[in-house]
Amino acid sequence: MVTLKELSTQELFGPGHRLCTGCGPAATARITMKALEKPAIVVNATGCLEVASSIYPDTAWKVPWVHTLFENTAAVASGIEASLRKQGKADAVDIIAFGGDGGTFDIGIQALSGALERKHDFTYICYDNEAYMNTGIQRSGATPYGAATTTTPAGTKIPGKMDAKKDLIGVCVAHGVEYAATGSVAYWNDYITKVRRATAVKGPAVIHVLAPCPLGWRFETSETIKLAKLAVQTRYFPLYEVENGKYKLSMKIPKPTPLEEFLKPQGRFRHLFAPQFAKNLEELKRQVESNWNRVAQLCGEAPAQTARSPSQSSS
């Protein structure tokens, strides 16, 4: 694990960007750039990070940076890599592609799939705030079950999104990528280690980072890191890595914090605590537990011993 002292004091993702106070994606971009050990070129999909960091004539980026479209980030990265290879510079430069969950799980997954299959040497980082936050909090393939968004509102009949979150890492691993991992802005040293492993790989690597959004998740802007930590500690967002198909848990979480502690501070889950939606809350818990068990099993760990019940929660 890297220590604070070893980190560069240089801010390649500079202050002065216009992202919100407490923005998880902003923290993701900052620590990603601190992790890099080589000169980098950044490709950024359309999304919060892009629009709020590049408003002409200002820029927050002290590296060569390009935004093109929403869904083609991995394809643009492919082209840059091909050009650098032709120039004989491919090994001297890290190509980092940033996409949000909408740009990665949904509209950009075809371009990502193609780039992974073709084995371009780049690192794709999905900053996942679990909805289309830039356009005003619409559901994506990364929005969890039960979450209220503006296209899956908490109605009187339908309490938020009724579909589960996609398994992005599973999709990437199925392409045979040498390195894939999940990360969290709350565990910066784990994350930085992973970015370094990802960039060291010759070929594509993918990191999926949970990046809380105070606006979209509806929590206090001072609580971003706390929420990111709770996501990990409640087993809501397992931290793991996959090297050459071999899964490994980064944090074992033997005594998980009750999921309610992660859900309750967030407005997007508030409706699940109404009595008529108790079943839906249970379903979300079931999905979280089943996902943890799935990942734990892939990592060669024993599955959770007991299912959570409402009596175990902190409420």
Next chain:
Amino acid sequence: MNGDEAVAFAAKQAQVDVVAAYPITPQTIIVERFSDYVANGEVDTQFVCVESEHSALSACVGSSLAGSRVFTATSSQGLALMHEVLYLASGLRTPIVMAVANRALSAPLNIHNDHSDMMGSRDCGWVQVYAENAQEAYDWTLQAFRIAENHKVSLPVTVNLDGFTISHAMEGVAVLEEDEVSEFVGKRDPMYRLDTTNPMTFGAMTLPDYYSEFKRQQVEAMNNAPPVITSVNDEFKKASGRQYSKLSAFNMEDADAAVLCMGSVAGTARAVATKLRGQGKRVGVVKVWQYRPFPTRELATVLSKVKSVGVIDRAVSFGAPYGALCSDIAATKVLTGIQTKIFNPICGLGGRDVKPADIEGIFETALRHAGGAPIDDPVTFVGVRP
């Protein structure tokens, strides 16, 4: 060789750094031949065989921004899928060269030639030229790199060749020697690129306070293109002996009536015009090579000499007063004050053969208009069942 092979050979001789492409009929032979060059080590090109046309052009944009000379090719639905990336390529001022083997758009599905694909994207900010045959497709592809990569232009270029009629038809093509091409095309010298020693931001979010200025600069670049194209045409003549220009006028000096068209139909039109000349009918043909930027003044000069012109469109502009090319000629009339009567035969949709008899009918109509007959049908569909 056929038109597609001629284009692939030109891209090979231009020593492109990166090709990112996706197969689609009738462009596929370009990608296949280029793949042969790569597989046989005949080129030092990074060939990125992408998963869609959207990614093809996106990868081209990435490579071009990184400083490479870039080539791709597509057709029809592929061009339509690229639509938003076309605007990106011109807006980011990436000098990509793309061959478009023109083909109809679905529905109904049709793989054959017309100009619906490119006409659907004609305002995308690319320089657009149309070839009449395989020789022209080869020649324009070589010239396109020089036009696109000129710093005064720095815009992407499409070289259009009619699907099947040119792309798949075998013809004799006179090619330049490798060293002649190297000397003519030279190496790309990018103005700006993704450079870790000189970091720059590309594709910034631009709000109402600056967006218009970016567009104005693109207009300026397009306005800079004609003299650049002329000088490239002149240099190419020195290298090849073949003279290109914005348009080609055939028997127009003393003509009363004319047919104006783009692409392979021009050959049929010239043959028919020659036959009618033999009958004492004073007819000529105007072929537009350079469609964007549109050569308004040059066309006005050549058309001002005739009393009537039939402007052939190979695509429908649904609900519009004319097809796309004829709309531009109508605007040319308004802008320059020429008095030439115009009418708009639309023909050859979805690969329907444009026969000499069809062209002859258009000439006869033009001659009638030239003789004072009124224009009863400003837009007609030629060779279509009633």
